[in-house]
Amino acid sequence: MTILIPSYEPDVRLLNLVLQLQTFQLGPIVIVDDGSGSGYRGIFETAEAYGCTVLTHTVNLGKGRALKTGFQHIKEHGPQGGIVCADSDGQHLPHDIKRIFDVLLEQMTPGIVLGSRRFSGTIPARSRFGNTVTRGVFSLTTGTKVYDTQTGLRGFPFSMLDWLCQIPGERFEYEMNMLLTAHKEGYEITEEFIDTVYLDHNKSSHFRPLIDSFRIYMPILMFSTSSVLSALIDFGLLFVIQYFTHNLFLSVVAARLCSSIFNYTINRKYVFSAGKTTRVRQSLPKYFSLVILVLLLNYGLLYFYNEKLIIPLIAAKLLTEVSIFVFSYWAQRRFVY
Structure with missing residues (x-):
C-alpha cells in the first residue's frame, strides 16, 4: 500500500496528517510538491524527515500532473x-483513508474506490452547489450514478497505474476525466462514504471556480459543441432537401447521414478519444448502429410533433434534438468509443 498526497502550498495540517497516518502503518507515503516555492520548503523537508518521499515540481503544474507524477x-x-490518494488540507481524515485501504484489500476486480462525502451539516455554498450540479450532469451524461464526483480521496490497485498515467488532463479536470473513462476501460466505481470536513469554509482550496469548472466540464462542453454543429448541418440540410423533394422521410435520412459522418469524425478524434483515437473498424459499426436507432427516434418524434401535435417544423425539429441529446451522449460514451 502506498499513500499519495499531491500538495500545493500546504500548512502544518499536512505534517499532522503524515504523523497520524504513520500510526496506522499502512505503507510508504509519497508527497508531490506541485511548485509550492521556497516558502514551503521547510514543511516538505520536515515531511522527508518523517520518512516520506517528496517529489518536486519546480513550478505549479496542476493537481492532475502532480497525481500522474506520483x-x-x-x-x-x-x-x-494499492494506492490511496488523499488531499493535504485536512479534509480527509486518517481513519477514512484507512477505510479506503481496507476496501481495496477486499477488491475482487480492479476498480476505483471513492471516499464519498455525504455533504451533511454546514457545507460552504459553492461546494454544495458545485457538487450537486456536477453529480447531476455526470449522471445524465454517463448513465452512472456517483454521489461525490469531486472527491480527492480515491483508491486504486497497482494494475491500474498504466491507465492512470495516460488519462488526459493536468489540473482538476483530470479527476473528472478519470471517472468519465473508467467504464470504457471496464473499471467499476465503488463508493465508501466518509466524513465531510470543510475547514475555515474551505479557504485552503486551490480550486478556481470559473477556470477549473470549465476544465472539468470540458468533455461535456465538447460533446455539446459537436452536437450543436451536427444539428445545424442536419437542420439546414433537412429544409433544403425537403424543399426540393417534398419527402419528409427522405429529407430526414439524407440530412442525418451527412451530419452523422461529421459528428462521428469529430467525436472520435476530439470528444471521446481520452488521449487515444479508437480504431474506425471498432467504433464505426457501433456508431452507425446507433445512428439508425437515433434516426428512427428522430423521425418518430419529428413525425409525432409535426404531424400529430401540429407543431411547426422548426419547433418540432428543436424539440426532437433536445429529446435525444442526452441519450446520444450516454450511448456514445458507453458503447461506441
Missing part, C-alpha cells in the same frame, strides 16, 4: 500494492 514514481519504484 503514479509514475510508484509504478517505477513500488511497492506493488
Whole structure:
C-alpha cells in the first residue's frame, strides 16, 4: 500500500496528517510538491524527515500532473500494492483513508474506490452547489450514478497505474476525466462514504471556480459543441432537401447521414478519444448502429410533433434534438468509443 498526497502550498495540517497516518502503518507515503516555492520548503523537508518521499515540481503544474507524477514514481519504484490518494488540507481524515485501504484489500476486480462525502451539516455554498450540479450532469451524461464526483480521496490497485498515467488532463479536470473513462476501460466505481470536513469554509482550496469548472466540464462542453454543429448541418440540410423533394422521410435520412459522418469524425478524434483515437473498424459499426436507432427516434418524434401535435417544423425539429441529446451522449460514451 502506498499513500499519495499531491500538495500545493500546504500548512502544518499536512505534517499532522503524515504523523497520524504513520500510526496506522499502512505503507510508504509519497508527497508531490506541485511548485509550492521556497516558502514551503521547510514543511516538505520536515515531511522527508518523517520518512516520506517528496517529489518536486519546480513550478505549479496542476493537481492532475502532480497525481500522474506520483503514479509514475510508484509504478517505477513500488511497492506493488494499492494506492490511496488523499488531499493535504485536512479534509480527509486518517481513519477514512484507512477505510479506503481496507476496501481495496477486499477488491475482487480492479476498480476505483471513492471516499464519498455525504455533504451533511454546514457545507460552504459553492461546494454544495458545485457538487450537486456536477453529480447531476455526470449522471445524465454517463448513465452512472456517483454521489461525490469531486472527491480527492480515491483508491486504486497497482494494475491500474498504466491507465492512470495516460488519462488526459493536468489540473482538476483530470479527476473528472478519470471517472468519465473508467467504464470504457471496464473499471467499476465503488463508493465508501466518509466524513465531510470543510475547514475555515474551505479557504485552503486551490480550486478556481470559473477556470477549473470549465476544465472539468470540458468533455461535456465538447460533446455539446459537436452536437450543436451536427444539428445545424442536419437542420439546414433537412429544409433544403425537403424543399426540393417534398419527402419528409427522405429529407430526414439524407440530412442525418451527412451530419452523422461529421459528428462521428469529430467525436472520435476530439470528444471521446481520452488521449487515444479508437480504431474506425471498432467504433464505426457501433456508431452507425446507433445512428439508425437515433434516426428512427428522430423521425418518430419529428413525425409525432409535426404531424400529430401540429407543431411547426422548426419547433418540432428543436424539440426532437433536445429529446435525444442526452441519450446520444450516454450511448456514445458507453458503447461506441
